Amino acid sequence: MQIDRKTRFLTREEAIYFGLLAAVIFLILPLALDSFRLNLFGKYLTYAFVAIGLVLCWGAGGILSLGQGVFFGLGGYAMAMFLKLEASTPEATAIQSTPGIPDFMDWNQITALPWWWEPFNSLAFSLIAVVIVPVAFAFIIGVAMFRRRVGGVYFAIITQAIAAILTILIIGQQGFTGGVNGITDLRTLKGWDIRTDEAKEILYFVNAVLLFACLFAAQYVRRSKLGRLLIAMRDQEDRVRFSGYDVASFKIFVFCLGAAFAGIGGAMFTLQVGFMSPTLVGIVPSIEMVIFAAVGGRLSILGAVYGTLLVNWAKTTLSESFPELWLLGLGALFIAVVMFFPNGLAGLWSEQVMPRLRKLFAGRGAGARPPAAPVPANSASAPDSPAAKAAAE
Amino acid sequence: MSIHQTSFVLSVEDLTVSFDGFKAVDGLTFYVEPNECRVMIGPNGAGKTTVLDLICGRTRATGGSVRFKDQELLTMREDQIVLAGVGRKFQTPSVYEDLSVFENLELSFPRGHGVFGSLFFRRDAEVKDRIQEIAETIFLADLLDEKAAFLSHGQKQWLEIGMLLIQDPELLMLDEPVAGMSVAERKKTAELLNRIIDHRSVIVIEHDMGFVEDIATRVTVLHQGKTLSEGKMDKVKNDPKVIEVYLGH
Numbered sequence: 001m002q003i004d005r006k007t008r009f010l011t012r013e014e015a016i017y018f019g020l021l022a023a024v025i026f027l028i029l030p031l032a033l034d035s036f037r038l039n040l041f042g043k044y045l046t047y048a049f050v051a052i053g054l055v056l057c058w059g060a061g062g063i064l065s066l067g068q069g070v071f072f073g074l075g076g077y078a079m080a081m082f083l084k085l086e087a088s089t090p091e092a093t094a095i096q097s098t099p100g101i102p103d104f105m106d107w108n109q110i111t112a113l114p115w116w117w118e119p120f121n122s123l124a125f126s127l128i129a130v131v132i133v134p135v136a137f138a139f140i141i142g143v144a145m146f147r148r149r150v151g152g153v154y155f156a157i158i159t160q161a162i163a164a165i166l167t168i169l170i171i172g173q174q175g176f177t178g179g180v181n182g183i184t185d186l187r188t189l190k191g192w193d194i195r196t197d198e199a200k201e202i203l204y205f206v207n208a209v210l211l212f213a214c215l216f217a218a219q220y221v222r223r224s225k226l227g228r229l230l231i232a233m234r235d236q237e238d239r240v241r242f243s244g245y246d247v248a249s250f251k252i253f254v255f256c257l258g259a260a261f262a263g264i265g266g267a268m269f270t271l272q273v274g275f276m277s278p279t280l281v282g283i284v285p286s287i288e289m290v291i292f293a294a295v296g297g298r299l300s301i302l303g304a305v306y307g308t309l310l311v312n313w314a315k316t317t318l319s320e321s322f323p324e325l326w327l328l329g330l331g332a333l334f335i336a337v338v339m340f341f342p343n344g345l346a347g348l349w350s351e352q353v354m355p356r357l358r359k360l361f362a363g364r365g366a367g368a369r370p371p372a373a374p375v376p377a378n379s380a381s382a383p384d385s386p387a388a389k390a391a392a393e
Numbered sequence: 394m395s396i397h398q399t400s401f402v403l404s405v406e407d408l409t410v411s412f413d414g415f416k417a418v419d420g421l422t423f424y425v426e427p428n429e430c431r432v433m434i435g436p437n438g439a440g441k442t443t444v445l446d447l448i449c450g451r452t453r454a455t456g457g458s459v460r461f462k463d464q465e466l467l468t469m470r471e472d473q474i475v476l477a478g479v480g481r482k483f484q485t486p487s488v489y490e491d492l493s494v495f496e497n498l499e500l501s502f503p504r505g506h507g508v509f510g511s512l513f514f515r516r517d518a519e520v521k522d523r524i525q526e527i528a529e530t531i532f533l534a535d536l537l538d539e540k541a542a543f544l545s546h547g548q549k550q551w552l553e554i555g556m557l558l559i560q561d562p563e564l565l566m567l568d569e570p571v572a573g574m575s576v577a578e579r580k581k582t583a584e585l586l587n588r589i590i591d592h593r594s595v596i597v598i599e600h601d602m603g604f605v606e607d608i609a610t611r612v613t614v615l616h617q618g619k620t621l622s623e624g625k626m627d628k629v630k631n632d633p634k635v636i637e638v639y640l641g642h
């Protein structure tokens with residue numbers, strides 16, 4: 001019986017947690033925040049896409065990527081290119097020496113749209129590119145690394161180098177990419193002005209729906225045999241390999257999935273914030289995204305969302321008053337989490353808060369019963385519940 | 394190829410591996426017949442584990458050939474070798490500590506080994522029945538929902554054997570399956586092995602001579618990467634060379 005329960009898409013407890021997060025994102029934030037702040041939280045939530053991917057890659061599969069900003073950026077740039085082309089009609093750019101091309105190209109003496117920009121005139125193509133370009137890039141990196149059995153710290157360093165290289169490339173190729181400023185001054189999506197408060201509110205909800213779609217996809221993966229294989233690979237890669245699995249292909253898959261999530265997040269960033277720039281691609285944002293996942297709890301997809309919101313909210317609040325201190329604070333936070341709360345907020349919740357709450361309610365509910373008797377490890381009742389986990393440890 | 398050769402399940406010929414000039418396995422040749430239980434013995438560092446590593450693709454050979462039925466294993470990827478029917482148990486128990494006994498066995502069930510196969514894998518009655526059956530064989534039927542981390546050393550060894558059994562390999566390779574077990578566990582393991590080896594070929598590495606006598610069809614004594622002696626247990630036991638390098642002390 002219990003064996004069946006564990007392959008169910010959501011346990012009752014998980015369904016409640018999903019419901020709570022949905023309430024926060026769909027009701028509480030929109031009701032509590034003005035349109036400026038809501039847009040800010042919408043921006044934070046775009047990073048949560050990356051954090052969810054990191055929970056799968058790093059938390060479940062043990063693959064730490066310090067270059068997720070690359071995929072966020074590729075998705076974001078794909079969206080930005082479409083919006084930029086729409087904003088660069090010959091009429092709107094009549095004062096340029098070559099009207100009809102993006103302004104930064106004109107400033108860099110480019111006189112015709114580069115061929116690889118052409119397809120981004122199509123919205124359908126651009127939307128597909130938002131997902132496919134990051135996935136294809138992740139696939140190439142994945143094949144090159146995982147087939148050669150590169151992993152652990154080496155993989156982390158290489159992904160970081162890729163993030164650095166891409167940033168340098170974008171900045172260096174100013175005429176094609178907008179350089180260090182990025183692609184700015186985005187206005188409309190198929191004629192719909194994305195800069196108004198109303199549009200930003202709608203985009204917030206579109207973003208929220210997409211985030212939940214990714215959360216459900218991630219939950220499905222975790223519940224599937226593939227999810228258990230990732231955990232198995234993290235512990236005993238050789239045993240998995242010698243049980244007849246091609247370990248590299250599973251790593252490539254989960255890395256590509258994380259890239260797809262990141263790409264969607266990047267595109268939603270562009271839409272909600274109105275620009276895309278190399279500052280979102282490089283090493284610092286990539287590491288920040290890992291910290292969001294770590295703070296939330298690298299084993300929990302929902303924790304990653306809360307972690308992202310909390311760290312970003314703290315960043316905005318604190319860096320308004322102490323801008324120089326923020327990076328130091330972030331570093332200290334990361335070290336503290338790694339040393340003292342390896343499972344982040346989600347771990348604190350399930351290992352500390354929940355057992356105490358249970359105790360409290362059990363004590364009130366049945367006076368005669370000893371409060372929170374340790375759950376025998378082999379009892380029929382939920383061995384994977386937080387209480388049992390805490391009791392077992 | 395002659396008919397004679399293809400009747401072997403496994404033909405290892407002139408197998409050699411050199412680690413920076415040190416030949417851990419040196420021109421080794423042996424053949425395993427269907428339903429044979431071949432035991433490999435030899436002093437520490439003789440190259441026994443390395444031979445299994447070479448057969449299952451974990452270490453790449455420098456020379457020679459390993460044919461399993463009609464396939465050359467030396468050029469195949471590890472997971473392909475497993476799917477071809479070669480199962481391998483490691484010297485130290487290798488189970489997935491964060492998963493339950495049930496899940497450990499399930500991951501070895503021979504279905505859904507591709508990315509999408511495992512994404513859409515269904516835990517149906519066939520899977521559950523088979524896991525139940527195996528769990529009974531390996532004395533873990535009552536512990537299916539236990540996290541593998543909480544098993545005793547001996548139980549982990551059994552679990553790993555179970556993970557191989559569920560694959561139903563034609564050739565089963567076990568590296569010191571009773572090492573570190575209590576006397577009672579040893580007896581149960583011998584009984585378990587005797588039950589599972591009779592319809593497949595097995596290669597076992599073991600130091601416990603009592604145990605070896607109990608299960609071996611034939612014995613290969615390895616010394617410095619080479620065969621020192623080979624044959625029935627009685628013959629090998631009385632071979633003066635074997636007594637000198639291995640059994641003597």
Ligand SMILES: Nc1ncnc2c1ncn2[C@@H]1O[C@H](COP(=O)(O)OP(=O)(O)OP(=O)(O)O)[C@@H](O)[C@H]1O
Nearest residue numbers: 412417435436437438439440441442443444452484
């Ligand atoms: N990857 C490797 N690189 C270098 N040397 C190795 C490697 N693997 C094994 N060796 C060496 O090869 C020799 C044989 O090792 P192996 O593990 O096969 O011995 P064994 O017969 O299994 O011994 P034991 O009874 O202790 O398990 C040892 O000297 C070992 O140090």
Ligand SMILES: [Mg+2]
Nearest residue numbers: 441442443484
């Ligand atoms: Mg050995």
